[in-house]
Amino acid sequence: MASIVNVHRNVGSIKNFNCQNYVGLRLPFSHNHLCIHSTSKKGNRRRQCRFIVRAGERREESIKKMGLTDAECEAAVVAGNVPEAPPVPPRPAAPAGTPVVSSLPLNKRPRRNRKSPVLRAAFQETNLSPANLVYPLFIHEGEEDTPIGAMPGCYRLGWRHGLIEEVAKARDVGVNSIVLFPKVPDALKSSTGDEAYNENGLVPRTIQLLKDKYPDLVIYTDVALDPYSSDGHDGIVREDGVIMNDETVHQLCKQAVAQARAGADVVSPSDMMDGRVGAIRAALDAEGFQHVSIMSYTAKYASAFYGPFREALDSNPRFGDKKTYQMNPANYREALLETREDESEGADILLVKPGLPYLDIVRLLRDNSPLPIAAYQVSGEYSMIKAGGVLKMIDEERVMMESLICLRRAGADIILTYFALQAARCLCGEKR
Secondary structure (H helix, E strand, O other): OOOOEEOOOOOOOOOOOOHHHOOOOOOOOOOOEEEEEEEEEEOOEEEEEEEEEEOOOOOOOOOOOOOOOHHHHHHHHHOOOOOOOOOOOOOOOOOOOOOOOOOOOOOOOHHHHHOOHHHHHHOOOOOOOHHHEEEEEEEEOOOOOEEOOOOOOOEEEEOOOHHHHHHHHHHHOOOOEEEEEEOOOHHHOEOOOHHHHOOOOHHHHHHHHHHHHOOOOEEEEEEOOOOOEOOOOOOEEOOOOOEEHHHHHHHHHHHHHHHHHHOOOEEEEOOOOOOHHHHHHHHHHHOOOOOOEEEEEEEEEOOHHHHHHHHHHOOOOOOOOOOOOOEOOOOOOHHHHHHHHHHHHOOOEEEEEOOHHHHHHHHHHHHHOOOOEEEEEOHHHHHHHHHHHHOOOOOHHHHHHHHHHHHHHHOOOEEEEOOHHHHHHHHHHHHO
């Protein structure tokens, strides 16, 4: 403990000042104990009050309240007894060899708004929350959850048990929107995909089960024939290999109505047939489902990034490819044509697929449509990040979160992503 230093200073008397409680006041120089004398004159007699101000023995000790009123604190400062502030920290030294230069004549230095975590968070332009995420889930008729080799961490979930458990996990971290993709038994597939609108089929049964368990869960469905087609295409295939547009749309309308009847909130035509949004809207309205939304796959490209998904559903085309109905990856302006058609036909949400390789298309739709924009971070994007993380080539979690914030920054209001549960857990962890 440092030695006691007495300092005598004449100060004006402080009415009702309790010397016993006057602890913690410091003069602007370092003392552990400070003795202050105050004098007052009453008549011809002088009365002296002596009181001691004790400072803390160590600077790092927690500061104790002095028990003074605001008026007493102000009076002490007016009398010159100003509490000592912590010292100004020394300016950090530059490393040896740093050149000595004059400051650049800059009026604007953007780095000032990036210099601390608090400032960076305050000025962050794009934010991501679990509410922005839609969780794609694969379902099948089996009891067990079957791992998908090309998509680590993803499963074909048993519709009665595994699916319910996975949805519960997602809801626990704020993800309350899902989209369903069925693995249909081969024996139920046909060239016209009639199983797509079977009201006792896998998807309608699953919707009913989920709505019974979680009435407020938002359920998106996929409207396309490829999971139900023996040919693996999104539409009916003519004998010469041509995908029949209008006949396919007829089937899609029946599929959408069956899903709406089961309780779907949003039907999502992913087939890329011409005119299907308007036809589905008319079919839903005619059956009394005006409240059911349509999320149109507005700009769905014929992409190589879909490979793992097709393994998950065992839905590879039996022949050829999907280039006569899905968009050419080289095309940009064509997305505007699809956007205008879908808007005019009654789409409620416009979707871009794939997501990250097509950020320019996400921004194009955002800048040219007032409708909500969705982006699908597809299976190939997911699997590449997972593989890179397993091989320790990248930080999986950081790349995952960066990829999602990039999709939001480009203009996506919602993101369909297989990372939904993992990302939401990270977001909840950050908040804690």
